Amino acid sequence: MSDDADGDEILTPDEAFARLGNETRVEILRCLGEAGRPLQFSELHARTDVQDSGQFNYHLRKLVGQFVHKTEEGYMLSRMGRRVVEAVLSGAVTDTPSLERTQVDEPCEYCGAPIEVTWTEGSVRMFCTECPGQFGRAFDGGTGTDAEVGYLGRLPLPAAGVQDRTPAELLHAARIAGTLEVYALSAGVCPRCSGTVERDISVCKDHDVDGGLCENCQSRHAVGVSFQCTNCIYKAGGGPGLGVITDTALLAFLIDHGYNPIAGESMTEVNRVHQKYDEEIISLDPLRVELTFHLDDDSLSLTLDEQLRVLE
Ligand SMILES: [Zn+2]
Numbered sequence: 025m026s027d028d029a030d031g032d033e034i035l036t037p038d039e040a041f042a043r044l045g046n047e048t049r050v051e052i053l054r055c056l057g058e059a060g061r062p063l064q065f066s067e068l069h070a071r072t073d074v075q076d077s078g079q080f081n082y083h084l085r086k087l088v089g090q091f092v093h094k095t096e097e098g099y100m101l102s103r104m105g106r107r108v109v110e111a112v113l114s115g116a117v118t119d120t121p122s123l124e125r126t127q128v129d130e131p132c133e134y135c136g137a138p139i140e141v142t143w144t145e146g147s148v149r150m151f152c153t154e155c156p157g158q159f160g161r162a163f164d165g166g167t168g169t170d171a172e173v174g175y176l177g178r179l180p181l182p183a184a185g186v187q188d189r190t191p192a193e194l195l196h197a198a199r200i201a202g203t204l205e206v207y208a209l210s211a212g213v214c215p216r217c218s219g220t221v222e223r224d225i226s227v228c229k230d231h232d233v234d235g236g237l238c239e240n241c242q243s244r245h246a247v248g249v250s251f252q253c254t255n256c257i258y259k260a261g262g263g264p265g266l267g268v269i270t271d272t273a274l275l276a277f278l279i280d281h282g283y284n285p286i287a288g289e290s291m292t293e294v295n296r297v298h299q300k301y302d303e304e305i306i307s308l309d310p311l312r313v314e315l316t317f318h319l320d321d322d323s324l325s326l327t328l329d330e331q332l333r334v335l336e
């Protein structure tokens with residue numbers, strides 16, 4: 025701990041987290057967040073369950089500086105205080121809803137059989153009920169683990185997103201949240217901390233998808249891309265389509281066909297276009313890959329280099 029020029033305490037991240045290890049303090053932050061405006065001491069105190077004003081004052085003072093600002097209008101959340109309340113209310117910290125695998129009225133992109141969705145650990149996971157799916161391994165922010173048969177990928181959705189939604193609505197919400205996350209990733213910005221994201225491209229040299237998934241790379245596509253934030257621990261991965269999702273020509277292709285590529289009713293279709301493309305490796309050194317996206321009876325081909333830049 026040290027002091028800055030204004031006398032406010034500067035806490036290390038460990039100290040900052042330790043400050044939150046108390047129900048009353050989290051309650052104070054939540055009350056300030058729900059108020060949506062600065063609150064005077066007595067008003068803030070009245071909104072909490074703490075009777076003793078000395079106790080209340082003690083905990084409030086522990087929050088001032090890092091999590092709460094004291095202004096002339098009253099106490100208000102700092103940026104970091106807001107982040108804490110957002111995390112608490114998203115269910116990221118404590119809630120553990122669950123959704124068993126449930127069939128939704130939507131066909132698998134590869135075989136047309138119905139798909140199933142499930143929610144665990146902050147993600148919606150999709151599975152085909154008949155074919156091997158899209159990936160044999162699940163990329164869950166680490167090195168990857170063997171996926172259940174039929175795995176079609178996952179979309180991030182905080183626990184709060186599960187509440188009051190049917191499985192179909194939940195999938196739609198996850199597609200919107202997930203697509204927005206991928207747009208940031210594709211543009212090189214970490215969706216969690218806004219740090220710089222690095223990409224790594226891998227090519228399966230012995231690709232064979234006769235049985236649905238390649239035994240060698242455990243995927244339908246020979247070219248894979250992984251993203252890693254240079255600041256926080258965020259990681260993600262998938263096909264190279266993820267890397268070109270913000271390409272102007274691809275956005276225009278969707279819009280020209282009447283599809284809203286960000287948040288419309290057609291997110292299922294938009295997702296299908298992003299994921300189910302043809303891939304042709306034109307050369308390995310230097311790497312040149314042609315991706316062809318399909319929509320209605322039309323198609324769009326993009327040639328990418330080893331950095332996933334679209335070539336003219
Ligand atoms: Zn299938």
Ligand SMILES: [Zn+2]
Nearest residue numbers: 228231238241
């Ligand atoms: Zn392969």
Ligand SMILES: [Zn+2]
Nearest residue numbers: 214217253256
């Ligand atoms: Zn990050």
